Amino acid sequence: xxxxxxxxxxxxxxxxxxxxxxxxxxxxxxxxxxxxxxxxxxxxxxxxxxxxxxxxxxxxxxxxxxxxxxxxxxxxxxxxxxxxxxxxxxxxxxxxxxxxxxxxxxxxxxxxxxxxxxxxxxxxxxxxxxxxxxxxxxxxxxxxxxxxxxxxxxxxxxxxxxxxxxxxxx
Numbered sequence: 001x002x003x004x005x006x007x008x009x010x011x012x013x014x015x016x017x018x019x020x021x022x023x024x025x026x027x028x029x030x031x032x033x034x035x036x037x038x039x040x041x042x043x044x045x046x047x048x049x050x051x052x053x054x055x056x057x058x059x060x061x062x063x064x065x066x067x068x069x070x071x072x073x074x075x076x077x078x079x080x081x082x083x084x085x086x087x088x089x090x091x092x093x094x095x096x097x098x099x100x101x102x103x104x105x106x107x108x109x110x111x112x113x114x115x116x117x118x119x120x121x122x123x124x125x126x127x128x129x130x131x132x133x134x135x136x137x138x139x140x141x142x143x144x145x146x147x148x149x150x151x152x153x154x155x156x157x158x159x160x161x162x163x164x165x166x167x168x169x170x
Contacts (some may be wrong), residue, residue, distance in 0.1 A: 113165040120158045127151045 007014060104167060134144040 052112065109165055109168060113162060116158055116162045116165065120155060120162065123151050123155045127155075 091170070130144060130147050130151070132137065133139045139147070
């Protein structure tokens with residue numbers, strides 16, 4: 001109870017002490033705020049100087065780039081253009097070679113295959129007609145065998161060529 005009696009008797013002194021403590025805290029906070037404010041103002045004042053430095057640096061970089069571009073525009077630009085033309089010609093000729101050469105060969109092979117198949121059908125038709133003539137007794141057996149033998153030889157050669165072309169065409 002000692003503390004309660006002390007507080008009751010000295011409450012004015014305690015309030016005065018708390019007021020002083022609050023005032024000191026307020027002064028310390030005010031001082032800290034003013035120093036922070038001063039620091040912020042100093043940084044704000046430095047911003048235009050930094051912006052000016054950055055502007056000068058950008059201008060120097062721009063001037064340097066402009067000089068580099070001028071250097072390229074001269075003799076080096078012509079060399080670059082010549083090299084680019086050479087490269088594009090190499091690519092173009094290679095591309096055309098692939099497109100034209102390959103497809104022309106493929107088309108030629110396809111045309112040749114179609115022609116060979118036509119010849120095969122023609123020879124098969126000739127063999128049929130020869131058989132019909134033989135059955136009608138328009139051809140003797142020996143002539144029939146010779147004619148069919150020649151046609152079959154041609155037919156086998158054509159079949160081999162057709163097989164090779166189909167193999168190359170895939």
